[in-house]
Amino acid sequence: MSLVKKLVDTQLAEAGIEVSNALCEHFAFTRAQLFDIVRIGEISTFSELIDLHGSGHGCDICRPVAASILSSLGKGHVLDRENAALQDSNDHVMANLQKDGTYSVVPRIPGGEVTPEGLIAIGQVAADYGLYTKITGGQRIDLFGARIEQLPQIWKRLVDAGFESGHAYGKSLRTVKSCVGQSWCRYGVQDSTTLAIDLELRYRGLRSPHKIKLGVSGCARECAEARGKDVGVIATDKGWNMYVGGNGGFTPRHAPAPPRTSRPKLVRATDRFLMYYVRTADRLQRTAPWLESVEGGIDAVRAVVLDDSLGIAADLDAAMAAHVGAYEDEWAATLADDSKLSQFASFVNAPATPDPDLAYVQERGQRRPAAEDERAVLIAGASIPVRNEEVGV
Ligand code: SF4
Known part of the structure; x- marks a missing residue:
């Protein structure tokens, strides 16, 4: 759809017809402009x-965008x-519906590293609630x-x-995938696991235009597939190579060639790259199409991040420092607040009643939702008792 929109917009512009970049009918601004307005x-x-800069009551486009921007700027839970x-x-x-x-x-599970005790705790929760468990591509465990x-x-x-929220439900940092690196691997030249954990803890909870994934590999063999990530880091014996704009999904892309850098410079460059993306990308735009859409492309972004070509580096650094300093686990905060917990009910008039329509079948030792033809056939519908006056029942 985004490609079709781009084609149509290009054709309209070439035909001399003005193309609106407004977010939706309620705001005459792009997401990037709206971000600056809020900030x-x-x-x-x-x-x-919406009172100051929009009209109407909002819609399913502008409301989540505003929620994301407010969250990126630390405006509350x-x-x-x-x-x-x-x-x-x-x-x-x-949670993910x-x-x-x-x-x-x-x-x-930062960097994909988990203790045996942590694994047992997750497994026990899954067993107690009958949850289907699967290892994800981001090196963590999904409980369905x-x-x-x-x-x-x-x-x-x-x-x-x-444990804390993994933000699998949010347009935010998801995971930093890593290999074991030089700690265990004979080929590793740097400690990729520690760097991955540090990066994941630094950027956790950062709301963004779309999901963000990072990867860190301990050598050029690239077992963490870092070049397919929004930010990928590959160890060399002299430091770290940084790649940006790699994506999986519908349009897989390899990130372009990187600067080689030390760890402090790598973290600073990642701070600036991510914050610049958060501030200026369009709604639901991942880093790869964002890099293509920026005027000047990756060279311009590289100049902003590494050479401070726009004079905003200190501002980007401060914004990321504020995010890191203000982080709190959303689920821990929710559990401590009864007003937030009240919405977790299947039926508002019967909060303790589970949905009776759920049906499961066993498959490979776990349960999964029953398909239509696996559900028990309803032979007789619900019966309504009728009083029989003649026999008095
Ligand atoms: S990327 Fe290199 S260091 Fe990491 S597991 Fe693979 S071979 Fe080992």
């Missing part, structure tokens, strides 16, 4: 934003006051089949075991 105007709520009503369905319950109406739960009213109980167990 510079120190706006902290959607109501304030995603379920705080009116923020809750702005979120997409996944952010709204901080599945095809049968249940949710999946993904605790953060949680009912909405079970989410707080499950997260209480996970938080008590030392």
Whole structure:
């Protein structure tokens, strides 16, 4: 769809017809302009934003965009006051909605490193709640089949075991994939696991125009597939090579060639690259198409990040430092606030009643949602008892 829109817009522009870049009918600005409006105007709520700079009541395009921008700028928890009503369905319950109406739960496992005790804790939660478990491509464990009213109980167990939100539901940093690097591997030339963990802990919770994935490989053999990530790092015996703009998904791309750098410079460059992307990319635009859309392309972004060509590097650094300093685990904060927990119910008039329509079958030792032809056939519908006056029953 984005390619079709680009083609149509290009043709319209060539035909001399003005093409609107407005976010939606409620805001006559691009996402990047809206970000600056919120940041510079120190706006902290959607109501304030639409009253001052928009019209109407908002829609399913501008409301999640505003929620993301407010979150990127540290304007409160995603379920705080009116923020809750702005979120997409996944952010709204901080879990991933599945095809049968249940949710999946993904605790953060920084760098893919987990202790045996952590694995046991996750496994015990899965066993106790009958959740289907699967290792994800981002080196963590996805627990499927949680009912909405079970989410707080499950997260209480996970938080008590030392886990935190993995933000699998958000347009934000997902994972930093890594290999074992020089700690264990005979070929490793740098400690890729430690760097991956440090990067994941630094950027966790950073809301962005789309999901962000990073990767760190301990040598040129590239076992962490870092060049297919938004930011990829590959160790050399002299330092780290940094790649940006790699994507999987519908349009796989390899990130372009990098500068070689030391660890402090790498972290600073990553800070600036991500914050510049967060501020200026379009809605639902990943880093690869963003790099293509920036005037001057990757060379211009490289100049901003490495040479401060726009004079905004200090501002980008300060913004990332503010994000790192203000981070809190969204699920731990939710568990501590009864007003946020009240929305986790299948039925508002029967909060403790599970959805009776869920049906599962066993497959390879775990349960999965039953397909239509696997559901029990309903032979007789619900019966309504009728009083029989003649026999008095
Ligand atoms: S990328 Fe290199 S260091 Fe990492 S696991 Fe593969 S061979 Fe070993």
